[in-house]
Amino acid sequence: MRINAAGLALIKEFEGLRLKAYPDPGTGGVPWTIGIGTTRYPDGRRVSPGDTCTEQQALDYLAHDLQGFETSVAGMLRVPTNENQFAALVSFAYNVGTEALRRSTMLRFINDDRFADAAVEFGRWNMAAGKPLAGLARRRAAERELFLKPVSDEIQVGDFPPMQPVAAIQQPTERPMAPILAALLPSLISAIPQLGKLFGSGPKTDKTIAIAEKVAQVVVDATGATNLQAAVETINADPAKRDAATQAVQAVWYELQEIGGGIGAAREFSVRASAEAAPFYKMPAFWISLALLPLLYGTVYAVLTGAEGFTNELRAAIASSVVTGVLGAVAGFWLGSSFTTSRSRGLGATPTTE
Numbered sequence: 001m002r003i004n005a006a007g008l009a010l011i012k013e014f015e016g017l018r019l020k021a022y023p024d025p026g027t028g029g030v031p032w033t034i035g036i037g038t039t040r041y042p043d044g045r046r047v048s049p050g051d052t053c054t055e056q057q058a059l060d061y062l063a064h065d066l067q068g069f070e071t072s073v074a075g076m077l078r079v080p081t082n083e084n085q086f087a088a089l090v091s092f093a094y095n096v097g098t099e100a101l102r103r104s105t106m107l108r109f110i111n112d113d114r115f116a117d118a119a120v121e122f123g124r125w126n127m128a129a130g131k132p133l134a135g136l137a138r139r140r141a142a143e144r145e146l147f148l149k150p151v152s153d154e155i156q157v158g159d160f161p162p163m164q165p166v167a168a169i170q171q172p173t174e175r176p177m178a179p180i181l182a183a184l185l186p187s188l189i190s191a192i193p194q195l196g197k198l199f200g201s202g203p204k205t206d207k208t209i210a211i212a213e214k215v216a217q218v219v220v221d222a223t224g225a226t227n228l229q230a231a232v233e234t235i236n237a238d239p240a241k242r243d244a245a246t247q248a249v250q251a252v253w254y255e256l257q258e259i260g261g262g263i264g265a266a267r268e269f270s271v272r273a274s275a276e277a278a279p280f281y282k283m284p285a286f287w288i289s290l291a292l293l294p295l296l297y298g299t300v301y302a303v304l305t306g307a308e309g310f311t312n313e314l315r316a317a318i319a320s321s322v323v324t325g326v327l328g329a330v331a332g333f334w335l336g337s338s339f340t341t342s343r344s345r346g347l348g349a350t351p352t353t354e
Helices: 005-015 055-076 083-096 098-102 105-111 115-124 134-148 179-191 193-199 206-223 228-237 239-251 253-260 264-275 284-306 312-333 339-347
Strands: 018-022 033-035
Touching (some): 005 083, 005 134, 055 098, 083 098, 083 134, 098 228, 115 134, 179 193, 179 206, 179 228, 206 228, 206 239, 239 253
Antiparallel strands (some): 018 033
16 A cells, blocks of 8 residues: 555655755754655665755655655554555654554554554654654644545645745754753663763763764664664664664774774773674774784885885884884783783673663
């Protein structure tokens, strides 16, 4: 089944049309959105700040997005629905995410053939960051009306105001952490305890805010969720998704350290990664060490073979300094010991996640 004209008009009206990428109103950042609620392009790339599109591209993105939502919603239903009911559910899922619908009381009522009870549930989904939003309340009311309307009572596109381009949101150069990100950060740290090393008693600086935003983006990407709130709910409910999110954070740990500064937490995180019995080639430290070796060999080779005018003593001194410096950095990261010692230290330091 495909979404009907009434459902399509509803989505267009409440999503709006924006030809320049804008941040999620809740997080002030990811997921960035463009067109008519699109967060990922048809080729799988995430929408990024500064992206633009034409109105026709926005419609093409929407058509592509809706195919996935239609398939997901149809796969959840165990009872027949009419086209208005199906369209209302697709609009709902397009806004809150398919996983939210899958776990909802609304879907349980529908599959129990309790459509009147399911209709009431629309009104309960009007909150963002713990606060009711008038815009969400209006959308839920429109979806409920469509859900309850017999198919014979045709809904015209004119029942909703025409879609108009929305002015691009101007981002302030400096801003505090978005309320929903601040509210969900403790849940992220609880699910991925290693993140506590980055934030300590809580985000207070521009650097820690930047780290939090990066972590949020990584977790949303890793879970395939539509927004951070859905991602947190997913990793709390699904251990496999939590592991995927943890691995994704591990993969960018050094980028996070570059944002926040300091090698101590990176070293500690590597030890914790080894404690989880991860293969050595998946450990962040292995790759940073490996990346330093070409620098070591290349510099030594250049000094010994291509440095004209240098005395043999000077060449030897330069080569020795490079070797000492690079190997010292690698050894320093590995706690001044071998790979086996680093792993053995980590084996007794696995944090509890209960």
